[in-house]
Amino acid sequence: MSRNLLITGGAGFIGANFTRYWCEAHPEDRVVVLDALTYAGNLASIHDLVRAGRASFVHGDIRDFAAVRDLLAQRSIDTLVHFAAESHVDRSISGPTVFVSTNVNGTQALLDAARAVWLDGPRPLPHRFHHVSTDEVYGSLTSDEPPFTETSPYEPSSPYAASKAASDHLVRAYARTYGLQVTISNCSNNYGPYQFPEKLIPLCIVNMLLGKPLPIYGRGQNVRDWLYVTDHCRAIERILVGADANTTWNVGGRAECANLDLVRQLCLAMDAAFAADAGLASRFESCPAARGVSCAELIRFVADRPGHDFRYAIDCSLIESRLGVRPGVALAAGLRQTIDWYLRNEAWWRGVIDGSYQALRGPSDPGNHSRGS
Numbered sequence: 001m002s003r004n005l006l007i008t009g010g011a012g013f014i015g016a017n018f019t020r021y022w023c024e025a026h027p028e029d030r031v032v033v034l035d036a037l038t039y040a041g042n043l044a045s046i047h048d049l050v051r052a053g054r055a056s057f058v059h060g061d062i063r064d065f066a067a068v069r070d071l072l073a074q075r076s077i078d079t080l081v082h083f084a085a086e087s088h089v090d091r092s093i094s095g096p097t098v099f100v101s102t103n104v105n106g107t108q109a110l111l112d113a114a115r116a117v118w119l120d121g122p123r124p125l126p127h128r129f130h131h132v133s134t135d136e137v138y139g140s141l142t143s144d145e146p147p148f149t150e151t152s153p154y155e156p157s158s159p160y161a162a163s164k165a166a167s168d169h170l171v172r173a174y175a176r177t178y179g180l181q182v183t184i185s186n187c188s189n190n191y192g193p194y195q196f197p198e199k200l201i202p203l204c205i206v207n208m209l210l211g212k213p214l215p216i217y218g219r220g221q222n223v224r225d226w227l228y229v230t231d232h233c234r235a236i237e238r239i240l241v242g243a244d245a246n247t248t249w250n251v252g253g254r255a256e257c258a259n260l261d262l263v264r265q266l267c268l269a270m271d272a273a274f275a276a277d278a279g280l281a282s283r284f285e286s287c288p289a290a291r292g293v294s295c296a297e298l299i300r301f302v303a304d305r306p307g308h309d310f311r312y313a314i315d316c317s318l319i320e321s322r323l324g325v326r327p328g329v330a331l332a333a334g335l336r337q338t339i340d341w342y343l344r345n346e347a348w349w350r351g352v353i354d355g356s357y358q359a360l361r362g363p364s365d366p367g368n369h370s371r372g373s
């Protein structure tokens with residue numbers, strides 16, 4: 001069965017990886033990306049697909065009910081995968097309003113548009129609304145508490161997590177109240193290609209190459225679970241193809257790691273990359289590894305984030321046993337692959353840093369925020 005997909009936020013980090021993944025795995029499907037191109041959206045992440053006609057791009061806002069409704073109807077969309085969001089915890093602390101507007105009101109506008117097109121016509125149309133959410137809705141764990149399951153209570157700490165929790169509730173409410181066919185996935189921290197360098201891993205990679213400090217909150221003991229982004233894409237694919245509607249799935253990497261240990265691993269992997277390729281030293285002269293010094297010398301501890309959750313951990317046994325989804329890329333290998341991608345795609349991240357990727361949408365702050373996950 002071929003599908004007509006709408007991917008919201010498909011110019012962002014996970015959305016772009018998912019768009020690339022889906023176009024490769026399902027060439028028979030028609031794929032439309034809807035993205036407002038905020039500071040986090042970057043057309044360069046999918047422009048080759050758009051140019052080749054493998055995906056089409058619509059510059060628009062999920063909060064625009066009428067535009068989304070018309071898009072769903074005109075493109076005969078039957079599957080909506082909803083990534084679009086404000087996604088950075090630090091930004092939600094300094095400016096929560098846009099998080100509520102995009103993540104809560106935007107999701108509700110999208111749900112209303114879906115309902116109008118799929119349910120309110122002469123007869124309901126076959127459809128699926130997949131909502132991409134986060135493990136942060138569950139709040140924080142101590143070091144010895146069991147990981148979150150799909151039935152863990154919601155206890156969000158940051159405005160970001162609270163806005164995602166609200167959007168999850170709205171998605172479930174539209175399923176129960178109106179009969180919308182929905183699925184939800186709550187995933188741990190993703191990393192990999194095309195991630196905006198305000199998040200911990202790409203920030204550290206880029207700062208190492210530029211010889212800048214690697215800022216770590218507190219003493220770096222906060223624990224996160226890490227998942228390579230294509231493993232997340234595969235999990236969403238399995239949910240779309242194999243899961244019943246009105247189900248929720250936790251997706252994790254079985255790779256818990258304290259932030260300081262993670263950054264140290266990244267430093268060692270970067271040191272090794274420089275040791276293996278003499279050409280890197282002349283390309284990135286400011287990187288300590290260019291002088292034979294470990295990148296770990298750049299690590300700096302900075303004041304902790306307010307309300308910083310201590311630990312997230314995901315019990316992903318349900319999706320493993322029911323849908324056969326297991327993380328395929330181990331953390332050490334994933335970090336090496338990610339470093340390799342940033343080394344090979346210098347133009348992409350330089351464009352993000354110098355703001356030239358924003359030519360389409362005019363000047364704005366490309367992200368003076370850091371250290372977050």
Ligand code: NAD
Nearest residue numbers: 009011012013014036037038040041061062084085087190
């Ligand atoms: P991102 O910030 O990299 O990308 C978000 C995208 O949404 C951008 O392209 C942006 O332009 C677009 N967008 C923002 N507001 C919009 C609007 N009003 N209308 C249309 N488009 C809009 O985010 P990401 O890291 O790729 O995360 C994608 C989704 O996955 C989010 O919903 C996030 O909550 C969730 N998630 C992320 C992670 C992670 O580790 N990054 C983990 C679990 C869940």
